[in-house]
Amino acid sequence: MDFASFLIQTLNSLQYGLLLFLVASGLTLVFGIMGIINLAHGSFYMIGAYLAFVLTSATGSLVLAVVLGIPLALAFGAFLEWALFSHLYKRDHLEQVLLTYGLILIFEQLRSLLVGDDVHGVAIPAFLDASIQLTEVMSYPVYRLAISAICIVLAVALYYLIQRTRLGMMIRAGNDDRGMVEALGININMIYRVVFALGVALAALAGMLAAPISSVFPNMGSHVLIISFVIVVIGGIGSVWGALVAALIVGFADTFGKVLVPELSGIVVYVVMAVVLLWRPEGILKKG
Amino acid sequence: MSNMLLEAKEIHTYYGASHILHGIDFNIREGEGIALMGRNGMGKSTLIKSMLGIVRPRHGRVLVRGDDYTRARTFQTAQQGIAYVPEGRGIFKSLSVRENLLMSARAGVDGRREWTFDRVMETFPRLGERINNGGWQLSGGEQQMLTIGRALMTNPDLLILDEATEGLAPLIAMEIWRIVKEIRKTGIATVIVDKNHGAVTSICDRAMILVKGQVVFDGTSDEIRAQPELIQKHLGV
Numbered sequence: 001m002d003f004a005s006f007l008i009q010t011l012n013s014l015q016y017g018l019l020l021f022l023v024a025s026g027l028t029l030v031f032g033i034m035g036i037i038n039l040a041h042g043s044f045y046m047i048g049a050y051l052a053f054v055l056t057s058a059t060g061s062l063v064l065a066v067v068l069g070i071p072l073a074l075a076f077g078a079f080l081e082w083a084l085f086s087h088l089y090k091r092d093h094l095e096q097v098l099l100t101y102g103l104i105l106i107f108e109q110l111r112s113l114l115v116g117d118d119v120h121g122v123a124i125p126a127f128l129d130a131s132i133q134l135t136e137v138m139s140y141p142v143y144r145l146a147i148s149a150i151c152i153v154l155a156v157a158l159y160y161l162i163q164r165t166r167l168g169m170m171i172r173a174g175n176d177d178r179g180m181v182e183a184l185g186i187n188i189n190m191i192y193r194v195v196f197a198l199g200v201a202l203a204a205l206a207g208m209l210a211a212p213i214s215s216v217f218p219n220m221g222s223h224v225l226i227i228s229f230v231i232v233v234i235g236g237i238g239s240v241w242g243a244l245v246a247a248l249i250v251g252f253a254d255t256f257g258k259v260l261v262p263e264l265s266g267i268v269v270y271v272v273m274a275v276v277l278l279w280r281p282e283g284i285l286k287k288g
Numbered sequence: 289m290s291n292m293l294l295e296a297k298e299i300h301t302y303y304g305a306s307h308i309l310h311g312i313d314f315n316i317r318e319g320e321g322i323a324l325m326g327r328n329g330m331g332k333s334t335l336i337k338s339m340l341g342i343v344r345p346r347h348g349r350v351l352v353r354g355d356d357y358t359r360a361r362t363f364q365t366a367q368q369g370i371a372y373v374p375e376g377r378g379i380f381k382s383l384s385v386r387e388n389l390l391m392s393a394r395a396g397v398d399g400r401r402e403w404t405f406d407r408v409m410e411t412f413p414r415l416g417e418r419i420n421n422g423g424w425q426l427s428g429g430e431q432q433m434l435t436i437g438r439a440l441m442t443n444p445d446l447l448i449l450d451e452a453t454e455g456l457a458p459l460i461a462m463e464i465w466r467i468v469k470e471i472r473k474t475g476i477a478t479v480i481v482d483k484n485h486g487a488v489t490s491i492c493d494r495a496m497i498l499v500k501g502q503v504v505f506d507g508t509s510d511e512i513r514a515q516p517e518l519i520q521k522h523l524g525v
Contacts, residue, residue, distance in 0.1 A: 166390060166391055166393075169383055169387045169390060169391035170391055172380070172382045172383055172387075173380040173382075173383055173388075173391055175382060176380040176381050176382055176383070176423075177378050177380060179342065179362075179378075180374070180378035180380070181380075182361070182362045182363045182366070183340065183342065183362055183363075183366055183372045183374065183378075184363075184366060184371075184391075184392040184438070184439075184442060185363050185366035185367040185392075185394065185442055186363055186391075186392070187361075187363045188363065
């Protein structure tokens with residue numbers, strides 16, 4: 001592999017890993033803090049991608065679609081937490097899996113009714129529709145670099161929110177002792193609602209950003225869901241930083257796996273997960 | 289007489305089929321200090337948890353300043369200026385000492401902010417030395433100081449201490465009592481559950497004894513000190 005291809009694959013790994021981090025960070029927070037296994041989390045990615053398609057078609061701009069789509073996703077997440085997930089906290093995992101699996105079916109059916117089953121493309125915004133020439137024949141799309149940059153900004157913002165703000169302290173405290181947080185006069189249910197809505201919005205944003213490069217198609221959330229659970233398990237349940245490290249590991253393993261050992265590309269990520277679990281059964285970073 | 293702060297009327301609480309509290313009446317006025325006494329398993333912690341809505345009483349009512357809080361959520365009752373330091377302390381282990389204090393900070397019911405981060409630091413100088421340590425790195429006494437400090441950060445009108453000196457070395461326990469006395473002087477009402485009857489009755493004006501989920505004594509601390517046979521009968525081991 002020459003240096004230019006290596007650079008391209010490295011950038012692709014980063015971009016893929018960071019995008020997965022957006023989905024997995026919400027999944028690990030909801031799983032770790034509220035104890036909910038949310039199989040429908042991949043659907044939020046799918047919904048984001050379709051929002052990007054529908055809103056871009058309506059407004060003519062992906063940027064506008066994202067600006068409109070994020071508040072919609074936040075509101076949708078807050079509504080779902082209020083209407084459904086808030087009733088699941090004290091239920092066992094089987095009931096959570098049943099409800100959230102049912103949600104996948106409902107979301108896919110709604111998607112089919114509202115938008116249809118065709119594959120759609122979303123145009124890259126004109127100002128990002130360019131490439132950087134690396135060699136005479138190889139170039140790298142600016143849009144992918146932009147995705148990585150947005151994800152890095154969001155990862156830093158998430159770090160700041162969780163480590164430096166009072167809301168973040170309350171979220172982490174809720175992970176330690178939910179009852180004590182409430183006894184201090186803090187409405188823990190409201191905090192859960194915020195965390196859940198945030199998780200939905202991050203997953204939807206990942207779908208919106210991915211729409212132009214992966215296109216928009218039925219069931220696109222299912223692969224992302226599985227790989228996100230792999231990331232949550234590798235990173236350690238409830239650990240956002242574990243999810244970041246794990247997402248990057250998965251991004252590199254998947255991308256380079258496809259290039260170096262194409263015949264095994266389907267299993268490389270799972271081999272990595274198995275090795276990490278043998279080495280550290282609780283994940284790379286337990287909590288944080 | 290000052291105003292009523294927290295009242296329980298005819299409280300009956302069950303854990304599953306077992307009947308723990310048998311129609312307890314409890315009340316505390318602003319600024320008052322009550323020593324809540326009784327052997328293990330007599331219902332002291334359950335009474336506190338019932339009033340805070342952590343455990344739901346099956347019958348009876350809970351009033352805060354005369355308003356009904358029987359069905360209120362725990363955080364709503366706590367927001368009425370009631371701070372709770374539970375048995376076993378409940379430190380947030382993934383937060384630093386500083387974060388444990390800052391996360392709970394808020395103004396009191398009347399908007400006052402007497403208890404600031406700096407004042408808690410003055411009251412508990414030992415916490416200042418450990419300000420960036422994680423909650424899990426503290427000794428038992430330091431954890432207790434942190435939970436009391438964290439409760440004070442909510443600028444409460446009522447501080448409930450459940451077994452605050454449990455398992456602490458005598459010198460550390462004395463330090464805790466000294467601080468609780470200081471807090472009492474600021475006019476915060478206090479409910480204290482503790483095995484050290486001498487210490488609690490000297491800090492509190494009133495004493496209550498629970499036996500099998502019922503109140504068998506409710507009077508002044510002087511009255512109970514004048515009846516050592518009562519202490520022997522209901523609290524002796």
